[in-house]
Amino acid sequence: MANTACFIIVGRNDIPIYEAEVGSAAKREDAAQLHQFILHAALDVVQDLAWTTSAMFLKSVDRFNDLVVSVYVTAGHTRLMLLHDSRNEDGIKSFFQEVHELYIKILLNPLYLPGSRITSSHFDTKVRALARKYL
């Protein structure tokens, strides 16, 4: 189980549409801010790396102070980004695949505007449950 983890879904326009602190450590505001800063900076690396590989799961694209960034890039260039301190690559990959299916279900909703924020509490509950299961 990861002590620190921050999960963000970034839309194709580089706009975050979902944020969640899914670690088991005590949540502190400045730590959460630093996590978002790290994920935001990692977008540059993902931008270049996504076009050099056909795999959707990009493991350990960036790191800072013992925190590692793993990314899952969908076909529509939506990026599922996870900041974690553990080395459980299989669990992280499964987590990404499960969340991707949840995200596809969100996209199938005709009332949802692609690129806008995901405000579904059901989605949030599911993501946190998957984080506890796999990470």
Next chain:
Amino acid sequence: MEPDVSIETLSIIRIAVLPIGTIPPTLLRDYHSMLLRHHTIALSAISSFYTEHQKSPFTNQPWDSGSLRFKFVLGGSPPSPWEDFQSNRKMLAVIGLCHCPSSPDLDSVTEKFNVACKSYSSALVRRCFAFSPGDSQLEDGDKKGENLILFPPSDKQTQEFHLQTMMQDIAASLLMEFEKWVLQAESAGTILKTPLDSQASLNSEEVIKAKKRRLGRAQKTIGDYSLLAGSPVDANAHYSTALELARLTGDYFWYAGALEGSVCALLVDRMGQRDVALEDEVRYRYTNVILHYRKSFIQEIAQRVSPLSFELEATLKLARFLCRRELAKEVVELLTNAADGAKSLIDASDRLILYVEVARLFGALGYQRKAAFFCRQVAQLYLQQDNRLAAISAMQVLSMTTDAYRIQSRASMSKVSVNNETGRLPDAGKMHHHSIVSLFESHWSTLQMVVLREILLSAVRAGDPLAAWSAAARLLRWHYPLITPSGQNGLANSLANSADRLPSGTRCADPALPFVRLFSFPLHSSQVDIVKRNPAREDWWTGSAPSGPFIYTPFSKGDANESSKQELIWVVGEPVQVLVELANPCCFDLRIDSIYLSAHSSNFDAFPVSVDIPPNSAKVITLSGIPTAVGPVTIPGCTVHCFGVITEHVFRDVDNLLLGAAQGLVFSDPFRSCGSAKLRHVFVPNISVAPPLPLLVANVVGGDGAIILYEGEIREVCINFANAGTVPIVQAHVSLSGKNQDAVISIADEALQSALPLKPGAQVTLPVTLKAWHVGPTDSDNTMSSGRNAAGNTGRPKDGTSPSLLIHYAGPLSNNGDSQEKESIVPPGRRLVVPLQICVLQGLSFVKARLLSMEIPAHVSDNLRDEDIERESNADSLVKINPFRGSWGLRFLELELSNPTDVVFEISVFVQLENSAKEDDSSPVQDSPEYEYPKTRIDRDYSARVLIPLEHFKLPVLDGSFFTKDPPPGSPSSSRNPSFSEKNTKAEINTLIKNLISKIKVRWQSGRNSSGELDIKDAIQTALQTTVMDVLLPDPLTFGFRLVRNGLEKDPETKAESPFSKGSVLSHEVTPMEVLVRNNTSEAIKLNLSVTCRDVAGQNCTEGADATVLWAGALSGISMEVAPLQEARHCFSLFFLVPGEYTMVAAAVIEDANNVLRARAGTASPNEPIFCRGPPFHVCVAGGAL
């Protein structure tokens, strides 16, 4: 660690530049810039200063292509503890700068310079440059020695040449000193140390090890000096020897240093040329360098000193060498490793420098977010130091991160073109991807708020109020939904506190509050009525106004000013208004000191207003201004003076914000959250300013309520026109538009034309004669609405519509005769619409119109028709006798009028008479052409009936039959064959009605001024339609009684004796009589005739036991056949027993009636007999001889 390191840093000579004495800052900056220009001096340029004292140890010196490189350390720096390890870290020369006018004593200058040089023991060359010496100082300068160099005052070019010569001299001196040092180093026994070496020098084992390493270290140092001397080949040879010795003795630290030096020598030898093989060689060697630096890590002294900084420096050097887009992955790996090492650094300054270098390299690589991230780390380290200079540095570093986090100030954003952003969707296309993303990349709100808060904090510490205000404004404006109410109040206080420190009238490129959007551009009436003039046409007003019932005609060339919503014309000097909506979504009262329209075209004077907006509310205000010059006006937004600073709020920014809110890309719509209704997007029209125009203002004399007319009333109304503009009116044209234009009888427009040119402020009065039209349908079923009587229009007008007076006017063709350009431009004209608010009241109203008929029984006479006609025509010309019918027939037209108004009406009826041909023949007396009846007064809320006697309607038919009976030859009536077809009958009826109505006029008068004429045509026509069939059509049979003339002639005695012989009947005598039956149809009629004689009691006198009248001949059951349009007679005699009054009636039953007779009679079944009865005839029986 040192900033700005690269692989070639090892070949750069460091020179400390020290100010000596007091120097003005501007001069010091000039001296520094002159020095910094000489960072590279070619070896070929210093050959004239170089003197070879002995054989040079740099045998491979490239005199033709080599150079010495300098780095000027302004202000100097403390000596580095690693000077022995890397010779480039030494201050090898010291240059002092002196301003002679500020330091008059050169001796003290020399002493100060010598004192300053003592702290730079490693300096080999010392020079003091003294600028602008005086004459006395020039004389003394020669005695001070070599180190003081005077620069005589001269022009800048000469000084620069002098300085260049001095720098070449310094370079030559340095080169000679390097040779001297190298020659001594090989034989010297000095032990080179680093902080990594152990301090236990007394140990014999350490001494032995140090002696072994001394040779290797000496070789490396000689290689360093060879590099500094610009001889890479010699350096490479020495480095190779040093590498061997260091590896043999296990001196990993110096081994890495020598390897770094060899790479630098390799690059300097290549002189900037690089290829894949060179990159691979550099990459391989530096990998070894990093590895050996890591090997030299000593655990027991790690807390005190560590080679980690050299390892990280080497990593940064390699990353800088490979920093290219194609090698991004490799460089990112290197930089990430370097950043990982930051937490192990002991010195905070080293960590700061590391982050600066990492951020700089990420920026060079194009990774802006990464660069911003590490810049923020740098700012964090700066903010940990609690002093003002660190705060200034933090603020400047954070300002560089605003682009990556999309919170840049408007001032820095102006460089990027955002012209194509309006109306674009996020997925509009790839060309505007960057611009579109910058609009909506606001969901990284946490990062943006943190960075803005840090900028605000550092700006406050740095004492920069404008930067603090700008950061607080951006934080409050773009992130108010995520800020708590107390935070919002805190930001408002920050804005106010920053403004207190700013001078009054400070402008900031970043707006704060309120949110401003365009509500509407209300079109004033004076703006809509601008008409473009064609100078080639005199009647430029033709076609300018829309005419006809259609608002839009696709084939007409509509004027652009009137049909298009995107065009707007303002006039110089005339105030205009724009409606703007303001929103305050925050939780505090917003006080806007002033807000006005910001016009970038500088031909518009806006009027500022002051507004207070409560929390969470929106308000629509009116902003006005005056155009001042001709040309287009651009209004992109409003200028707001709020929180003590002047900012500009652009409408397009708010439009983009609302577009993002609709797309779900931003948090909230500030106007919707303030309770404002959803507003359709309002575009700013194309505004152009016209030159000053005249302005005509119209007023109806007596007010708008003065034109209240009754139906048919004629009144003259005066309209007063005044020129309220600043330009005289030269041209004017009056026309009509709108409905009911016929109500305007005349316009005295010559009064307006004669007043031209109408000066500013002048007035003119225009009389207009109006006539009220007919009011629409009323409750009465018989009354029918009709058009105006005067116009003869039978169309149905709309209720309540009034005509409008249309006046096109214009000023002179040229406002300024001196300007040639203005003469070619014709100022537009104007159009003034004066709606004539004509209110037509219901005057007299028709209640009912009926046609009444009354018959008076005629006396049975002895056929004295001529005398009767003549006599009756004298008494009453309207009462006519039907000689064939035998009775007096009167026809009345009854008009029932109602007066619902508050005034009294008087009705006068005029009837125009026409004498028939028959009357002209028989009567020589000519009647008057018009006969007037007495007036009828109708009071308020009363009704009255007016009886109008009419002529007999059946005369033309009888005239025709009269001529048919005895037709003269060649007469046009003889050929007439009247037909009783329905169509022909209706045509005759309409003709009769029209002839009748045209003779009758009903006039009314009310009060002193009101008078008019009632329109009775339609009313009469409607009323007569129902009764005309019964009244006008002749009966198929007409009956008449008369005395036989032969009987009277046979008895002349009775005639002479009796006074009643004329037209009278005597009792107890046989009276011969005859019945005349006339056929008015075109077919022969068979009938069964019967005659009845009744007394005054209505009893039949010829039947019964009490019969008082005896008869001879047949009185009933008489079968007759009458030819078409002919008469038939039946003779009989009566013997009256009782004198008195008797009534004779003839009746007939028509046998074998045809369809015409049945239609006339209106029978239901074809077998029903048709019964005709004639009018009664009066018989007066006088007493006889008894």
